[in-house]
Amino acid sequence: MMEEKNVDQEIKASMLKHTDTSINNKEEIWKQIETKLALHKENSNTKTEENNMNDQPRMNRKTPKLRKGKGWLTGTIAAVVLLGIFTTATDTGQAFVNNIKEYFAPQKQVVEEIEGMPEETEVSLQEGKAGYIIYIDEERYKLVEEDGIDQIVTKEPLDERYPEVSMTITQVADKAPAELAEEIYTKLKKSYETVKEITAVKDPVEGLLVSAIDGNQWNSPVTNVYLLSNEKEGSFIIQQKYFLEAAEGHGARFHHMLKEFKVVEADEE
């Protein structure tokens, strides 16, 4: 019988011996890293300059508008949305949304507190299929439709080492938020380590929240599921997914986007 210690030593020695030559590439690899990182920097600098110099409408619009007083802008938009909802109840959903779009530009400026730094972003009015409107930070996210479900995902796909980052919006026609919350709570219990009790919330939307987290590592998956009335017999289910490290990044952005979520009278004739 071989001694246990010898087995361990031989395994280690074998791996060391077979990797001795690979360390010779150290400087060569460093040069590649340096070049690539320098290139990244150069690229981003060039991009900024180009944006400043050329007529890039998004960038050009951004600065002066924001300096002028975003509070006024945001207030006006909120008022228009409310007015729209109460006065156009007889329009079809499509027409209604188009109508709103005519009243104010589909893009507006918001300032979000992301990871401690105020960030200026442009968000766009997106017309979801389920009778709601939401503003999407189009610089970072896009709305995709998969199997009839609307999902807000990052514009650039995330590296596979990151858990899923998304905000999914679905509508259930015949179940109330409380009933769905129970179902979701039970479901999450099966796959997440910690599931918090169902709570009523007013921010970012008024409804019920079931939140869960699976572990306490940087990449532990986090989910927040908001259940709110569709102002008829059913509910909207809005599920945010991100990971612990991204709570103040993607998490905060989803929160802000969701603040602008509005149910519209899509089926009214």
Next chain:
Amino acid sequence: MNEADLINQIKNGNNNAFRELYDLYFDYAIRVATVVMHNNATYVADAVQETFIRVYQNIHLYQAERPFKPWFYQILINECNRILKRNSKVISVGEIIERRRSDLEFENHRFVEYEDLYTAIQGLEQHNRIPIILKYLIGFKEQEIAEILSKNVNTIKSRLFKGRQKLKRFLEAKEEAN
């Protein structure tokens, strides 16, 4: 400068500190990548290079209260897996053994005595092999390996045990033959 200071300096954009980190981590990073990626020099260089680039670009995501080393190796292993997946049709175990045999004819004699064991390590299934590499090459504890690979610690214990048993049986058989 200790490691925590070094990371702070990198977070503050100090490129010299990044080079210091490279000096500290390169040696074992490339050894791990070499074993994980079956000594394919091109893949190994890509994985190590990408790892350091990712570390540099995502250093703000690293939380200082946690140990840096597992965070670093998690990135490295993911990079290796990504590259292996991208080139997944390439390497089969048969090819590895064949390559190792042909290497033998050219390589220095000092490799010979470990040759068979190394082939046995390379022949382990990936899910047993990576924990073995992290434990024996770097000296990570089971809990740390579990965190790096995002697996339950008991799963890792079992994989380490199975992998090591196979290597032990191999060594014993070899000893008997001699």
